[in-house]
Amino acid sequence: MTTSETIKMTSSVTNKTQTVISTSTKTSISTSASFVTTPKTTVSARCQNGGTYDGIKCICPEMYQGSICETIVDRAPPVKTVDTSVKVELKINNKQLDENLMNNQSDEYKEFEKEFKVLMKDTYADLDGYKDVEIVELKSGSIIVDHLVIVEVEYKEDMTIEKEYENILQQVTVTVNTVKESFQNCTEDGSGFCFDPDYGDVTEIEIPNTDYCDKTIDPDFRDFFTQIVTAEGLTCLSHCDTLSMKYVNCSGGRCVIQKKEGPQCFCPRTDLYMYTGSRCTGKILKAGLYGGIGAAIGVLVIIVATVGFLLFKSKKTTNWDTDNDNNKWYEDSEEEWDVNHGITNLGSQGEYIEDGSSGSSQSNKEKFRPRLENVDTTVKVKIQRPEVTFV
Template structure:
């Protein structure tokens, strides 16, 4: 089958690159962005254990973790009942596969009395007849003080393999009927035990590098769960009140809800305000603002009207002066005009009202010469 646009045939369907679909990857579609460490496998987003969804956008509630501690013991034995060949270096060769099967079955019999035994892994084969370096895989219960339990298991492993290799020596080029392999008892070596993974480490591994610091372990219904602050129903759960917890690379965050009647905010969405109250406050504020604008408009109108009245009054006075033939700038005050009918009467209102208007035309730089009055002496 020929898959288009970089697709690959897996024997059943075309695995299309991101952005293409169809039985031959012939149709272009929008690129799917897999979030939170998810990867595109040609058909869909493959999410990490901590997330799910079409784009790995949702965090799982919890991951159940096996309540065991994984450990391994390094052991070296020498098989004397078979000869070494270079084919044993190729793990895909039939010779290696046959030896691996026989050796695994033999070790299962030797360690049968150890309940924590979980198999062996051959790390390397060397000459002499066949020197086997391998790890004994153990799974111990996860309990308080599990380190001491694991050390006791290591001693048990050492005792079992030393006893077995001491008994299963080659006699007349034959092994006993119970075992398929014979060993050189003097070449058996058991090294220190190492803890390969605790439940905490398993939890962080399944969470992935970006989210490992946000996960923790907690028991629920006698089972051990790997949880995040966004998991619900646990002691370490983040209470978002009126919101939804979302786990991001920057940490857990509460996304607050908006309902028909309330807006919610705050770090944990615990602060809410009624929409009707906000609308009422906004309406009241708008009403107060409108009243203020009306008052300002009234004062502005009255001020402009008074200013226009004063300008009109000044203009009228200027026209009167021009009609009377007075030069602008002359010092003149009609308030001191002589009245033939009442010589001792002074029009004070006219004086004060016109005095200011005529001063506008006075040139302060113009010099005025006043002649000193002459005194005439007369004889009596």
């Protein structure tokens, strides 16, 4: 094989190798680029209490707050006024009721209504809070106008709505009497309004429901709110608001109204402190508590160990002394007992004489060792009963 052929073969092998490497590289890149993407979880599905997601955050309704509208506010927006009404009937003598006036969609009715409202606006100009007049019905008998005088009443801290309405009712009564006396000169052409001085009626209307909490607070939270009149107007306060008559003091913690559960205190720095009360009272430093408990346990262990050791030592000493006393007479000792210790052995070397002296001049005292093993314990000992002799 020539050198040139060898070079060609080598080149061919090299090209194939590069091709394989290149293909492998492409496959690797393709494999690494193909991964599964999971959809990001947004808060849109988590917005609570009617909140809506705008693509960035939850937009909460007026009465809710929080990142997902999870908590209710402690105070409803105040309302400064409430509309009240007084029913009034006036009789117009210089006009007659016809079919056109009975149709509230006719041009004649609308013209009559406009003229009447302009007159009443001037009439009630001095009435505090006057807003408008609303015609309820036109009755026959010339024309009897049954209408409502609408008056706006302002909420005041020092006066109830009921008391304010009484004052309004009196003012409307005085104004109606004035109108009847002022518009008696009727024109023959029927222009203007000529009121009958002997006809006029003023009737009070029930004050609209002023229970602001029923209108603004969700039923699941309503039991934990109280209606109150402040300097800003009528409002609803939760039991977490400091102005509420049922204020829950969380002692520096955060008070939150929980749905159907009521106020709950979230205490600060629970990682460092623990609280013995449900309203963040009884603040205890965790490190100090755990250290104190550990020290108390250590002292208790030492006391128990000490008392146990002393009791064990005392019991061992007592047992040792008892064992010595019990074994004292049974020791296998080589010692001999001496009669000098109080035991006298009278042997056969001498006999007693009546005066107590021995028949032998040699001492009968000798040493002896008791042999208990030689004692026959089966022998019965008979002792004669002593007899008493009287001399």
